[in-house]
Amino acid sequence: MTKSQTTGEIRDTGLAEALSERYLSYALSTIMSRSLPDVRDGLKPVHRRLLFAMRQLGLVSSQGHKKSARVVGDVIGKYHPHGDSAIYDALVRLAQDFAQRYPLIDGQGNFGNIDGDNAAAMRYTEARLTPVAELLLEGIDEDAVDFRQTYDGETEEPVVLPAAFPNLLANGSQGIAVGMATSIPPHNVAELCGALSHIVKEEMLGGGGPVSTASLLAHIKGPDFPTGGSIAEAPEAILQAYETGRGSFRVRARWQVEKLNHGLFQIVVTEIPYQVQKSRLVEKIAELMQAKKLAMLGDVRDESTADVRLVLEPKSRNVDPAVLMESLFRQTELENRISLNMNLLDREGVPRVMTLREVLRDYLAHREEVLRRRTAHRLEHIARRLEILGGYLIAYLNLDEVIRIIREEDEPKQELMTRFDLSDLQAESILNMRLRALRKLEEIEIRKEFDALTEEQADLTDLMAKEPRRWKIVGKQIADLQKRFGQDTALGKRRTDIEGPPSETVVPLEAMVEREPVTVLCSAKGWVRALRGHNLDVAETKYKEGDEARFAIPCETTDKLLVFTADGRFFTIGVDKLPRGRGFGEPIRLMIDLAQDKDIVALMVHKPGRRLLVASDDGRGFLVKEEDVLAQTRTGRQVVNPGDGASATICIPAEGDSVAVVGSNRKLLIFALEEIPEMQRGRGVILQKYAGGKLTDVKVFNLADGISWTLNGGRVRTETDLLTWRMKRAGAGRLVPRGFPQNNRFN
Known part of the structure; x- marks a missing residue:
């Protein structure tokens, strides 16, 4: 139930409807009036209000500093009804030379540092505008942009700044709105001016089609950060980022x-x-x-x-x-990823992701519009002045009569307008003329000014009528800006180098982890830990109640462990990531996304260059390189695709020339290893056929050495006469030799 604030009416409204309506209003307010910058001046409302308020206070670069608290108070009271800390934080950032490529505020006092220390309180610091900020405000009193009422309706604020400086790309911007965000790194303004001049020359004056992003990148090398560093990215990646408006840059110290x-x-x-x-x-x-x-x-x-x-x-x-x-x-x-997401408010105020060319085109269109509006404003001023000067000249031609009318008539203004066909403004100006202006020399100066203004009026009228002339002026303004912030200047010199992708420097794991012998223990319920040293008495190791030992693997902290599970998925875990100490360890499921109903089939140390034989209990399997099963994420890598109702059960090193397969039906089959294909993933080929059974164990061995299995008590038996069981792959096999273990396993 809601109550109207205007009529006092109470009406029933569904909660979902009320929430969606209010949330949409909040989202739009956040996107349009808080978080996303405008493509024309690159500023959010708080920054725009800060700069405008400082100009109104007279805090230009040629004047002295004033307390930051004075600025913040003025912004809150007139333009930005938000908390003082938020406004002061915005002011501080605009003054930090390690955060802004071209600072907009000249701060005096402690404005923080690159270590992350905060700025001093606003009562201790002072601020004024920089020349760059003055460029953003240039022409704001000449009807260059639209104004709107402030939140209390007492005064007006600019909707956007004239922006004689390409601030959006030069200083960059970051912001998080509702459901969208923006992230634009800073760029070198001289390079931006080169790209802008290229667009003016080719598209505005040349009459050709749209310029390509590649041609723009001939001028813009990439981001230019105030803290320097180097960008290690391939040219193709940089091109794609600017073509789509989305991407990232790898920045290195x-x-x-x-x-x-x-x-x-x-x-x-x-x-x-x-x-x-x-x-x-x-x-x-x-x-x-x-x-x-x-x-x-x-x-x-x-x-x-x-x-x-x-x-x-x-x-x-x-x-x-x-x-x-x-x-x-x-x-x-020391290496950081800087994202590029040019999600902006375009010239129409619509939030969208823009490409590099679209951003530059919208900025140029804004500059051309500012030029037209300033020219129209100047023409209005000239027309008014010419009207006044025309009245002065009439007065000088009829000076005696004008003096008489002023001295003798009761309503001299009306009489002057009637007698000499003057406008109200001309008559008022004559009546307000000083006596000292009646000398002959002043008349000569008025005629000179009249002629000069008439000539300027004709020139500006021609400018308003000819678009190519306006674009030439915009191009000249950009060229002057490029010269002012050229590579030979301290502020304009590029600070960030653009390099290719990083070289394939092989970093041995020992460089990041100290090599140390350990023994990895994994229990039947999946609790894993690493104990220092080898040759441990594993039998003395304690486990949680109801749990028992399963895997004990001697290795080193620089090794990687391969985990193979019943669903055919491989996971990779660095030994250095395993818990240490005397406890029970941690569940391995905290380190990998192992399904609750799937068990670990095999756990082994990764050895580069080795091949593995993997199989499921339906008798299918294949060979796979260990490099192809390494997983980079917690979710692992699916390698074996078991059939319906089957599970992956075998993962062993393929070291030998022959394969022995035994099933639950106690039939043994031996064939050459080369009969098994090598694959990267899949279900595999049939190793052994079963009429009513499943695969229980597989062994890879050298035929010349014979095949061995472990008996009760730990004794090992070896069989070298294997002719009876040697057949082609995918056969049924024959009954196992006498004395083969009842569990149908070799070990």
Whole structure:
């Protein structure tokens, strides 16, 4: 039940209807008025209101600073009815030279640092606009953009800024709305101007078709971050990101090797990726060292002052610096992913994902519209001034009569308008004229101004009528901006290098994990742990009540474990990720997405280059390379596809030249290993046929050595005369030799 605020009417409304209506209003408000930037000036409402309020306060770059609290208070009181902390946080970010490629606010005081320390309270800091911000506001008093009423209706605020600076791509933007988000990294403004000039030349003045993204990237190399670093991406990936408006960039720290005495060296990181807190980065490296996951790194020190300087000391002089840095890139934020999601409000105020060309075209269209509006505003001003000057000239030609009318007539204004056919403005201007303006010299100056304004009016009228002329002026403005922020200037010089994809530097696992002998224990119910050392007395190991031992695998912390389950899926677990200590370990299901009704069939150490024989209990199987079963995710990799009602039961190394297959019907079949095909995944081929039974065990062996099996008590029996059971694959086989185990298994 809801009550109207205007009429007081109470009406029944369904909860779902009321919620959907209000949530939609909230979502639209968040998208349009809070979180997504405008493609024209690249600003969100809070940033736009901050800059406009500071201009109204006279905080231009040529004047002194004023307290940030004064700015925040003015913004809250007039334009932005939100919390002061949110507004001050926005102000601080616009002033941080490590967050903004081209800062819009010149801050004085503590505005935070790259370590992640917060800025001082607003009562302690001061701010004013930068020249870049003044470019965004240039022409705002000349009817360049539309204004709307503020939230209380007492004053007006701009809908968008004139934006003589391509702020959206130059400074980037991040925001999370309702159901959508935006993420735009900063770019180099000189390169942006080159691309804008290219569009003006080819599309606006050349009359050709749309320019390609590839031609734009001949000018725009990629993002240019205020913290420098390097982008390690293939040109094809960069092109696809800008063509679709979605993608990501791999950003790496910049580093160099410093030689020391006695053949020693240290690595110095001088630039870190964008939006990475240096203090947190150092803490992460220290944590990895303590966890023995950076075996090649000896020490890390932060020697930063105004410039970043992280010193990394290797454990020995034999460490390859490239391998050490590659291991750090893989495990720390020395390599960071910066996403590109150009989800914006276009010129019509519609939120959508835009391509690079669409963003640049909308910005150019906005600049052309600003030029037209400023020209029309100037023409109105000239027309008014010419009207006044025309009245002055009439007064000078009839000076004695004008003086007489003013002295003798009761209503001189009306008489002047009637006598000399003057407008109300002209008559009012004559009456307000000073006596000192009646000298002859002033008349000459008025005629000069009249002629100059008449000439300017004709030129501007021609400009309004000819679109190509307007585009030439827009092109000149962009060229001037490119010269102002050129690569030879301190602010305009590119800071982020564009490199190709990272080289295939092989990082041995030992570089990230300290090698240590361990024994992996996995119980029948799937509890896994790693105990230090080999040759442990496994029989003395304790398990949870109702549980028992199943797998005991000697290995090293740098090894990988392959887990094969009854549904035919392989999982990969790093031994260094297993729990250590004297407890019962952890359920292996916490580390992999193992189905509750599926059991572990095999657990073994991965050996590169080896092949495995995998089979299900319906008698089908195949060979697979171990490299093809490695899984990168928790969900594993489906390799065997068991038939209906069947389960995967066999996973053994294929080391030998012959295969022995035995079923629950106690029939044995031996055939050559080469008869089994090698596959990457599937159901496999028939190994042995069964009239009423299932496959129970498989063994790969060398025929010359014979086949062996384990008897009760641990004794081993070997059979070398195997002619009776040697047949082709997919046969039924013959009864097992006398003395074969009753469980129909070789071990």
